Structures are given as structure tokens and as C-alpha cells.
Amino acid sequence: MKPVKVGICGLGTVGGGTFNVLTRNADEIARRAGRPIIVEQIGARRDNPDCDITGVSRTHDIFEVARNPEIDVLVELIGGYDVAYELVMEAIANGKHVVTANKALIAVHGNEIFRAAAEKGVMVAFEAAVAGGIPVIKSLREGLGANRIQWLAGIINGTGNFILSAMRDEGRSFDDVLAEAQALGYAEADPTFDIEGIDAAHKLTILASIAFGVPLQFDKAYTEGISRITAEDIEQADNLGYVIKHLGITRATGKGLELRVHPTLIPKERLLANVHGVKNAIEVMGDAVGPTLYYGAGAGAEPTASAVVADLLDVARDISTDHRYRVPYLAFSEVNQHGDTLPIMPMEDIETACYLRLQAVDRPGVLARVATILAEQGISIEAIIQKEATEGELVPIILLTHRARELHMNEAIRQLEALVDVAGSVVRIRVEDLDDNA
Amino acid sequence: MKPVKVGICGLGTVGGGTFNVLTRNADEIARRAGRPIIVEQIGARRDNPDCDITGVSRTHDIFEVARNPEIDVLVELIGGYDVAYELVMEAIANGKHVVTANKALIAVHGNEIFRAAAEKGVMVAFEAAVAGGIPVIKSLREGLGANRIQWLAGIINGTGNFILSAMRDEGRSFDDVLAEAQALGYAEADPTFDIEGIDAAHKLTILASIAFGVPLQFDKAYTEGISRITAEDIEQADNLGYVIKHLGITRATGKGLELRVHPTLIPKERLLANVHGVKNAIEVMGDAVGPTLYYGAGAGAEPTASAVVADLLDVARDISTDHRYRVPYLAFSEVNQHGDTLPIMPMEDIETACYLRLQAVDRPGVLARVATILAEQGISIEAIIQKEATEGELVPIILLTHRARELHMNEAIRQLEALVDVAGSVVRIRVEDLDDNA
Structure with missing residues (x-):
């Protein structure tokens, strides 16, 4: 069967991981997809020493990939809001399917991107944007499709969870552990997005839309970080039978939707309380299934690549399908239907x-x-x-x-x-x- | 859009739950599927007091459902091997898609069923056959599709886990807890399938095929039950830092596939060791994503219905698709390819x-x-x-x-x-x- 031709834009950690997984597991992936998935072109300014791209067409101009008539799917892995937004819109305008790991892009510009994609009849897939390699978007959007979702709560920022875990295990201060996380590469030089909950709020915004069928509303999320948590709070919480975790929580109530990220005490015996280090986990409560939980690596080159490639498999299977029959971008065919009855609640x-x-x-x-x-x-x-x-x-x-x-x-x-x-x-x-x- | 018309065969616990979820969440489900999913006919000899089927066509002859030209999808919820097998084959012969929760049927007759279904171009979906409401088949088959799976280990029988959990928490004997489980309805009057690991081996057989792309080979699974576990073993394991769980394990090695169900000591701090009562959980190790874990209710009316209805959503979306582009029944387009290189290993x-x-x-x-x-x-x-x-x-x-x-x-x-x-x-x-x- 005809191969699916992919253009990868960005060859950093996730871009390199995606290239390597597609190459290493090419046979297995072709067996699953029913056709080969091949990297036709790479758009990247810098090389990645972990990645041997010999023999693959390479350009320094990512927009060339978006206009390349040979490309079926553009994989956006450059990150950020602005250039990524232009790139994705250009790819859609040229009739290309899009796979992205960019949570900020989807949380902030997703509504416009999905509108443009629906008009063009192309897919936009973003499993890697939330909780790295954990297939939580697929589980929530398809696996739990029978349920009215009541709430979900997740540890969806690995850096924050690493810091809180180390503070608890070793009785250390926030600043001390943050410095270690930066040295280990778990935290950025500017750690604001992670420790102040902005990254988690991006992900929570996406999960809430998929769970409840409402438009993406990042600007209404309540966001509070972990920088004020002290070793003493962690110890006192422990005395009371609790662990402090940085959770993203969204819940349907009679008055609207809760949408909030903040440090949270949770009982020690809950599975979420036992998710340590850089790992992520999301607990989802459905009216039929009850509680389910999804656990795994929330970041890193190959875990994130795992989700990017799973999206490519979906695209490969759906590529010849009439787009009206596909899984809707945000799980529901009409995401605005509950826009009025499920407003995001003020904190x-x-x-x-x-x-x-x-x-x-x-x-x-x-x-x-x-x-x-x-x-x-x-x-x-x-x-x-x-x-x-x-x-x-x-x-x-x-x-x-x-x-x-x-x-x-x-x-x-x-x-x-x-x-x-x-x-x-x-x-x-x-x-x-x-x-x-x- | 034209509704999908479903015929439900069997109106016991899961059949009743499926009817109730489809009815209660009809609006939500139609929004997700892009079209309504309606119950056109029910085939069942007995009524279910938890289920008001007023207004729905009802027959005592389940084979009438398999031949009803109005029905798009037959949902097989009668259980067992023989009649269920005939019913499913009859439905396929009549060009109907099939959704089933029957692990024994798939583990034992799946290879023939999928062959017949592929010839007719219909779907056979069985998410509910493994771990109830946890979308582990979808996660493994699609969400982790980028990975070479290295191993998976699961608590996939709720009855067994309930018994081991109660023995550990309360220091009670196996026979004592089994009697309580029977009184609570968690265990059958004849508990052999659950406590001797046969039910878990059915589920493990299915998971192994999806993970590794090999045919279903239930007859080669090693199966050992929990009836010989004593309160003393549980206490001694605790002293050594372990918990005893009844696990299904499958692993790819250089010599072939391990495929085994038996009581297992696992370290206390693992998430799987903290899965209590009737809950199920499956940990999967992929070469790209690392470890991921899926947790939730493994049985019960509505949790199982949640998975049945998720399958119906997949059918509703794929119903107009050329079947060559669908997700393969057992994840891989050619399940026999590794039949020789990945033999099931002798214990x-x-x-x-x-x-x-x-x-x-x-x-x-x-x-x-x-x-x-x-x-x-x-x-x-x-x-x-x-x-x-x-x-x-x-x-x-x-x-x-x-x-x-x-x-x-x-x-x-x-x-x-x-x-x-x-x-x-x-x-x-x-x-x-x-x-x-x-």
C-alpha cells in the first residue's frame, strides 16, 4: 500500500526522538498501520547529534515543508506560539494533516486551528501535547466515549512532580531541588512555565475540552504554582495523612466547569499520591466506568515520540476516510453545544x-x-x-x-x-x- | 446523519448495563459519534429488572437478531463458547459488525472469527473482553502503536485480587474470603475460572496477541491459580518487602514469548502492588514510551458497558470506511508474520x-x-x-x-x-x- 510521507519540523529532543522511533521501529509500525510511514523531509535549522538523518531531504526553511507537495503530514515540533501557529496554518492551507506535541499552541490557538482544519478536511492530532507518552487523549476521547465525565485530576507536569517528590523524600527546600532539576535537565533555565503551573494549565485546558465538549478556554483557567510550598508544609501534610501534589483539576458541577491548577493535599493511599519523580498520571471519573487512571512518562524524547507516532498511525489509517467520519478533534462533533450551559466557573x-x-x-x-x-x-x-x-x-x-x-x-x-x-x-x-x- | 442500529443479545448484568448507558447518555454519545446509536432489537430469554426496555423490539431467539436486516451491529453479551460462537459467525455471515465482551470466545475462537470477519469486511471489537472498562486494548493497539512492546503484566481478574487483598488486609484464610466474595457476588458459585487463573489466561492471551502481533494461542498459556496461597505466605512476603498478586505476564525474549498466569511476589512500592479489591490494572513496557499503567474497574455492569459502548463508537465512526484502512483486529495487519520467530515459550x-x-x-x-x-x-x-x-x-x-x-x-x-x-x-x-x- 502507498506509504504515508511525513515532514518533521524541528529536530530538537522530541523531533530527534520521533525520527529515531520511526526509523528503528519502521517494520512494526508499517504492520500496525497497514502501510509504511516514511520521513520525506526534515525542516530544522540545527542538527541533532542523537539523530542520523543521512539520506533524508533536509531544509532550513520549515515553511518549505508546509508547501512541499510530496508531504502528506506535517509534524510540528518546534514549540512556542507564533511561528508554530503560522507553520500549522500554512500546512493546513496546503491540505496537509498536522501532528503536533505543542500544548501551548493547541490550548491558545486550537479553536482557530480546528476550524481551518475542518474546512480543509484534514486531521490535527496532538496526543503528545498532554502527558507525553501516556495515551490519555485517545483514552478520554475514544476509550471513555460512553461516559459523562464527572471530573479528572492529573499530575501533568513532570518537573513540578519531580520537585515535590524530592522535597518530600529528602526534606529539602524548593530552591535547592529546583537547582538540581535544572542541572539534570528536568527544568528549563527559566522554569516559570513548569513551576507556576502554566504548562499544566495548557494541558488541563485541552483535557477539559475533550472531557466535556467545550471550546478551549485557557484564559479562564485558574493557575497557582508550587514555588511557595515549604518542606514544613510537606511534613505537616504527611502528619495529617496527605501528600502534596501539583494537580490540574476539572470538574462538571451544576454551576459550570471547574478548571484549576494548584498545589493540592491528597490522601496518601490514593494511587495519584504514589506517582513519583518526573512521571505523570491522570485519574478520570466517568459516570459508567467509575474511576480509571493512566500513568507513565510525561516528557522526554522517546516517550513523547511514542505519542507523536501513535498520531501518525491514526492519520495513516484515516487518510483515505471521509473526514466527517473521523474522531472529532476535541472528541465531540459540536464542541460549542455546551458553551453556554457549562461555563468555566470563577475560582x-x-x-x-x-x-x-x-x-x-x-x-x-x-x-x-x-x-x-x-x-x-x-x-x-x-x-x-x-x-x-x-x-x-x-x-x-x-x-x-x-x-x-x-x-x-x-x-x-x-x-x-x-x-x-x-x-x-x-x-x-x-x-x-x-x-x-x- | 443516519443512526447506527444495534442489536443486543443477552440482557444480563452487562447487557442491561449497556442498554442503560446507551439510553442515559444517548445525547453525549451521539455528539461523540457524529450520529445517534440506537438499540433496534434485543435478543434475550429473560428480563432484567434493572432495565426498562419498553418500546424496543424484543425476541427470545438471539439468532433472529443476527439475521435482522435492520441491524448494523450485533452486540454479543451471552457469554460462553458454543452458542456465542455460532451467533457471532451467523452475524458476520449476514454482514453485521460485532461487538463482544466475551474473553473466552475471543481467546479460544478469535483466529477463526477474525478470518471470517475480514472476508466479509466487518469489524469485530472486544475492548470489554479485557479489564472491563479500562481502555487497555485501545491503548495498547493504537496509543502505544509506535512501540516494540517488551512486556506487560496485569491484575486482570478482579475476584482474585479481591481475595488476595482481603487476605492481606485482614489476615484471613483463602477459603474464608472466597466464601465472602461469593456472598457479595464478586465470585461465581463455581469460582474455578477466576481463582484458577483461566479467566486471566483468556485475557492475557488476547493482550499478548495485540502486543506482539502473534495469533491467539490460549492453549499454550501457563496457568496457576491462587487457591494454595496461605495467610502465612502473604505475611512472609510482607516481611520481605513484597505483596502477592495474581498476575498475567507476557514478555518477548530472545527465545520466544512468555505467556503465564500465576501468583507473583512484587515489590510493595510498585503501583501494581497498590491496586486493591476488585480493581484491575495493567502495566505495559514499550521500547520508546517506557512503562505506562492503566487502572480501573475490571468488571461490573456499567464499567463493562463503558467498553462495549466505546467499541460501538468506533464502529459508528468506521462503518463507512473501506475496511482495509481500519485498525486491525489484533493490532497488526499480518498477525502470523511473527508466528515462527516468536513462539510461546514452554514454562x-x-x-x-x-x-x-x-x-x-x-x-x-x-x-x-x-x-x-x-x-x-x-x-x-x-x-x-x-x-x-x-x-x-x-x-x-x-x-x-x-x-x-x-x-x-x-x-x-x-x-x-x-x-x-x-x-x-x-x-x-x-x-x-x-x-x-x-
């Missing part, structure tokens, strides 16, 4: 339990004043830990609350921080039990 | 570490005689636990060995059992470290 309307840590002067009545503020906001307390200290000195007070609305918790924290007995700001980390029926 | 050629427990008379020199027998078979010892006892009494000796060939271990066990100092038979449970690079 203030979301209810969670919280872990609070504050530094207070150890004076009679402090605890009563703290408890009164919480009670006035309708927030009830599940547990309090107060370390012993000499009277008059600063002592940490740890509180675990029951579920409360974010709006009320914000007000309580504002009032707590205004108390003369309380020094500095209150640490707040939200808690998710991940109960089957939550 | 005697497989190498594993082992946990051995024997009852010995506490006499000087016993341990030396035991160690000599192992040494003569080239088996080295990683750990020994010998409980204190009064001299001359029976005392358990626990041994953890390094990896050794099954053939040599069998001979060592034969010689150990022949020792006058050793009473009764030697308990042998294989050990798998599930290391990333194993």
Missing part, C-alpha cells in the same frame, strides 16, 4: 477543603480568635495542630478545614492575616480527597 | 526469582542440605528467614532466590521435597521486580 465559586498554616504569637486566646474568624465565614475545622512553644514566641498553627467556598476562604485568610497575633501571610493549600463519588 | 524455559516456603525439622544441617540442593541447580539465594523453634520440631524456612530457570527450580523443589527433614510440599511463588529495564 471564587469553587468549594474545596483547605490546609492552612499560619505563624502566630503563642498567647492565650489566639486559637479562639482564629476559630471565630473561620466560623464567621461558615468554615468548619476538621483538625488543628499547634506545636508547643514558649509563651509569647511565634508558633505554627496548622488547620485542616472542611469544604468551603473559595470566596469565604479568601475573606477568612484576609482577616487572619490582619490579626495582630498572626505574623506574615497564611499558607493555603487546597485538599482533594479524590473519592470515587466526590 | 520450563522461563527464568524468574522465587519465594520458597518449606516445613523442615529443626535439626542441625537442614539449612546446609537445602542450600546445597539449590546450589547444585545453579540457584543462588537472596534471603533466608528461619523462625526459631524447639529442636526437632517443624519450622518454616522461607527462601528468596535470585533468577533461575524454571526447569532447574522444578528439579530443586523435587529434591527438597524428597529430603527426610522436609515435611509436605514446598510452596513456590514466583517473584517479578517489574523494573523499568527488566
